[in-house]
Amino acid sequence: MITIGIVTRNVHGWATTQLTRAIIELGYEPFPFNYNSLYTEIHQGGYEVFSNRINLGKKLSALIVRPLGRLSFEQAFFRMDTLHLIENLGIPVINSPKAIEIAINKHRTLALLAKNGIKVPYTVVTENVNEIVKKLDYSRGIVVKPLFGSKGLGSFLLKDRDYAWRVLADLRYLRHVLYLQRFLRHGGRDIRAFVIGDRVVAAMYRELPGSWKTNIARGAKPKPLKVTDEIAEIAVKSAKIVSCDVAGVDIVESEGEKYVIEINSQPGWKGIQKVTKVDIAKKIIEYVVEEKIKR
Ligand SMILES: Nc1ncnc2c1ncn2[C@@H]1O[C@H](COP(=O)(O)OP(=O)(O)O)[C@@H](O)[C@H]1O
Ligand SMILES: [Mg+2]
Structure with a gap:
């Protein structure tokens, strides 16, 4: 049994x-x-x-x-x-504990993705406010995220250097590590690709017009999206880099380029299940039995 x-x-x-x-x-x-x-x-x-x-x-x-x-x-x-x-x-x-430990940590994940040829947004991670505040370009906006966040909670947009000084210094004072990322204009929509093994079994747009955060948990609507070879290649490769068997890969399209912004190692699929006929739970179990259980 x-x-x-x-x-x-x-x-x-x-x-x-x-x-x-x-x-x-x-x-x-x-x-x-x-x-x-x-x-x-x-x-x-x-x-x-x-x-x-x-x-x-x-x-x-x-x-x-x-x-x-x-x-x-x-x-x-x-x-x-x-x-x-x-x-x-x-x-x-x-997913294996090793994969979870990498993917849960946006810092390590993004560095590994970048090193392995995946396009990612310019990002700085530091405990040092002084060095970094001077260096950043605020004209486009800087996204500040919690290192271990999810559902879009706790991240915000900085658009001004004085404000950055104050807010980042306060975050630092509260012992937060600063994860600062170039803002990618995406027009209120990003892509979630659901990876199982070597395949993207489903993909969707997450749309929330007027908002830069497009998590389903923030109110974004799932829209059907055909899995193109390009999306499949980016998502499967990204999941492999962090050793995930099952992964929700977040991809932002900006100015004609696709950037991976994070990999979810314990992804939900209630949203994406609404826009695909594929029985995702069944696909996961079939994968586990066929690829993971030695018989
Ligand atoms: N650098 C960025 N530029 C523009 N939008 C971003 C950027 N990073 C994240 N977002 C938006 O915020 C959402 C949440 O960011 P994400 O890195 O996936 O963190 P979370 O773990 O909270 O889902 C993304 O789905 C996307 O809509
Ligand atoms: Mg996300």
Whole structure:
């Protein structure tokens, strides 16, 4: 029997429900559980990882990881370490903890993408306000983002140097790291490509006229988009660079160029599912069983 685990904050959430349904429809056994049910037992000679008294090393054929959520420093390490420990027991974890650690971090992701030939916007990441405030060109606007943000929350646009001095110095004072990026004019729309393995299974425009943030969570509307070879190539290559099996790749089109701005390693697909006939949950499970579970 193939048993596929799903670790999540809420076993009744939309994506987890979709995955559970797909697992059953394909004839496998689902095992969804919450992060806060995890525990590790360490004893002489090794360790075991449990959820609700079930030994995951014995139970699972593979584990799918849903969003970790907003966490304290300790929780983040505990959850990530537990994923590493599960993987070290020989269970395929999708996405792998290594991939999640890279993709969750916009700084490292963007540097790796740039180094590997993907077009990305000019970006500076620093703790030092003085050096950087002088250097930036405010005429186009500078996007300031939290390093570990999502859903467009916490990012804002700077258009003036005096303002930048004040705001960035305050952020620095509060111990934030500054992630500053050239603003790309995109006319209220960007692209989300949903990657599974070597394929983009679906893509959409996210449209929110008059807004520079086009996250679905900010109110953008999903619009159908044909997966062109160009989009597929950019998105699949980007996902590979950060070692993601499953990824939501955000692409901004500006002045005729396509830029990758981030990679989501635990992407939702409620929005994109509205504009595609592909059963995304089923595609994920088929991929996990065919490509990840050794038989
Ligand atoms: N450099 C940029 N120029 C213009 N728009 C941007 C830029 N970076 C992000 N955006 C807009 O903000 C949204 C959120 O940014 P993103 O980097 O994907 O962070 P999040 O993790 O919050 O989704 C993007 O989908 C896009 O619409
Ligand atoms: Mg995004």
